[in-house]
Amino acid sequence: MSRLATGGRLDRSRPTSFTFNGKHLSGFAGDTLASALLANDVRVVGTSVTQHRPRGIFSAGIEEPNALVQVGPDPMLRATQVEIIDGLDAIGLDGRSRLSAEPDTGRFDKLYAHCEVLVVGAGRAGLTAALAAAQGGDRVIVVDEQGELGGRLLSGGWDDWLKDTVGQLSAMPDVRLLTRATAFGLYDQNLVLIAERRPDGGRLHQVRARRVVLATGAHERPLIFRNNDRPGVMLAGAVRTYVNRYGVTPGRRAVIFTNNDSAQALANDLHRAAITLEATVDVRAGEAIVDTRASADGSLSGVVIAPLVGNGRAREVECDLLGVSGGFNPTVHLFSQAQGRLRYDAGLACFVPEASLPTVEVVGAASGDLSGRGQGTIMPYWLVPGEDDDWSMHFVDLERDVTVADVRRALGAGMRSVEHVKRFTTIGTGSDQGKTAGINEGAIVATQLGQPVGAVGVTTFRPPYVPVSFGLIAGRNRGDLFDPIRLTSIHPWHVAHDARFENVGQWKRPWYFPRDGEDMEAAVRRECHAVREGVGVMDVSTLGKIDIQGPDGLKFLNRLYTNAFDTLPIGMCRYGLLCKADGMVFDDGVVMHLGLDHYLATTTTGGAAAVLDWFEEWLQTEWTDLQVHCTSVTDHWAGVAVAGPNARAVVSALFPSIPLDTASFPFLAVRDAELKGFPVRLHRITFSGELAYELWTPNWYGLALWESVIEAGEPLGITPYGTEAMHVLRAEKGYIIVGQETDGTVTPQDLGMGWIVSKKKEFIGKRSFRRADTSRPDRRHLVGLFPVDGNELLPEGAQLSLESRTDPPIAMVGYVTSSYRSTTLGRTFALALVERGRERIGETVFAPMPDRLIAATVTEPIFWDKENRRRDS
């Protein structure tokens, strides 16, 4: 064991047992996995990604490039950040991690927050700023990646100040202290994203802060020398942290290698911890470590020290710990994300913020004040040459296993920019994002090219600052909460009656209602038959509905729709078609004239929001003179369609006092009525071609209305039907579905709906019908298809050709838009868009399949009741 008898911020009364690579070990509450491993003399944690070199613990924090572990479903965590708990089961990575095949059962969620001041980093500078802001009455959020507030202070010193300051902040009601939480992205208007680690998952905080104070500290960087990756080589500050904070001796015989003053404190700590300091190698004194030696397990057993200049003799010193400090890099990641500019400070040998931004302030070490880290005087120094010209063991990026040799190859290939070198070598692209490698990359490029470090610069810092899991981003948007599931008021009945559902946009719509073991095909056949021969009932609540009021309502509708509404009297409806300015079909629906200056337009289920947006866009930007108001009432109304030859009998049974004969209530009539004390609006509309009614009621009564219809229709065998039967029925009648027969490139004329395009008035899209392209004779027309074999079902989307062969290239003339088995027709049929289709009625087209050819005869696109006798009966 390498645990000191006393000291550290551990709870020694709470021993904690865990396993590492299957071996049972123990530590104390307050340990990280890294400190506990060191306490148990585990030096080799894993192997590197490409060279498979043994690797150990290099740092004591978030910057760790080496000690990567898998813990449960988390494939790649830093041992320096994992807090040990009883039963923790960790595995050291052999460079790569493996994703678990099991779903992540962790609980992730999201929390929005607002504050006047957000302080990132709870070291001395951050806590000082937080206290000042909080005393001014601001809402303050302090976020820190460690399990405890204090930052570097946790590694020694300032105990009383820390305790007092944290005590004060904790007592303030408008101060929120977030630990184990890493601010990983800073976006426009100070939106800061924070990943909080929680015992059972994590939380994504989205904080909007008026002012951000970045007290993110600084990362110590290593010096680069041959074989600098061995377990036992550690950042000097990390050695101090293990000794002071965790009461662990990471070695027994130490060497210090530095170019600045900060290691003096380490020497004192080593002495207190009874670790022998074998040598201090200071480049300022003209010496450097030029190589290291390894013991059998690959961990450090000694160093080779040589003078920097001249041919002085190299000497070897045995040691198992090497504390390295090459200086400090202010942690400017978030500052740079906020578009803050950096400058190279030659005196400090690092990049520092040029100036704070108007609402993003940088304080403490992050601002370049490295006094707290004791850097003192520094001799800028980056790379120790080896004894020969071999650079293949000088590691720049430990996680990516990239060496100086790789950088030299990049430069040899002509790269000059650090961005190119980064991409060529992968420096800085590991999960640690090169926190200990990035600046060194630039410096090495600079030394190799003989340019100043400041001129070479650093690569762009981009979010996220730390790896963020998909689970965290998804939060609770998973399973049934992944996306809203929209339900109608009649939904409980559908569920109780075993409906199968289809997703239509966000809506769940009954697809079909199977009975006694029926498959889908049998159920749809039965449902279609009921509508054609008896009566069916369907939930049509999902249709989009827009209330339109105002004296210019008629003018408005006439400008939007391809057809005119001038002759539409109050109490009647009319089908309408909408085009965009390009003349292509956009949506369709029925417009009801409800009263003086009062209309209601229905839209397709999926198009409701887009149509309202379209209407509003014209009203608000182009036609501001029109006195019209549109209001969405989609959810206000539930709708029940009653369709079939017996529909009138059912509706009459519900409304015995209302004459429903064709003379009194003709096709496309609308009127208000009452049923059992609740309001019902009656429409005579059809989407099946049969005699049909749509009954609307405020959705509170939707279920009651539906159940009333079912009850009234029972003697007539009323049959609930779903969207699949609806699709078959409307296709038999040649009614289009926008989005199925159209795809944004189809004109009304292509669909054979020239009859609905007004010649007299102006409307959106009209001018496009004068374009050469929209009047091309070889456009694709909507036609019907009868497969020659009446049992053969054409796949929807199948391409069509005039050539009867399957070997490409084959010239295509169109494709199938809808295809069904029809019980009414006793065969399969389809709708298709076919080049010059209307001229090809009676001809044969072919759908090449991988293994065969389906032949089909082109027909008119109406298969049922062309004369509309059933509709108008």
Added chain:
Amino acid sequence: MIAEATRRSPLSDYADRFGALSEASTGTLAIREVPFLTQINFRANPSDTEVLAAVQHQLGFTPPVEPNTVATKDDRSCIWLGPDESLVVAPPDQQQLIRAALRSALGDHPGAVVDVSANRTVIEVSGSSSRELLAHGCSIDLDPRSIGPGRCAQSLLAKAQVIIQQTATTPSFLVYVRASFASYLADWLLDAAATAI
């Protein structure tokens, strides 16, 4: 005549779950549906003082012109939705009365009166944890510094469009959600509450 037996609100099946949650929270959170409120969408030119005065005369409040505010008179309120749009909310079964009042206030001035009572249902979220609960899915600032009784906002709660109206400092919020999204939002609230309380 109101057919009470046949009327069903979008969240009537959630009463037990909301109740159990409120109980489990030991007083820090209460969620319930406030069903069947009268809700009338009102459009009028905000600079048409004649219409505004007529509404004041008819209903005792002036439709708010300041964004995100609510005018209230007794048990009726009027929620600002846009420069020329507001939502008049009243206890159940006042549709005819309110519509008539607003119609008469409009006279032949441009505007619109639309009954949208069943378009949205209302979820009341109250108690000391309610802000945190809503903060799990709503990006706007619900702190007393930004919102209080008499104020409202339109935003997303989770992925559902909502109107949020604060009614008391307790705090208590009314969340107006479209009927078809109500069960999604109720499920979301129950799930979120598991961590918020």
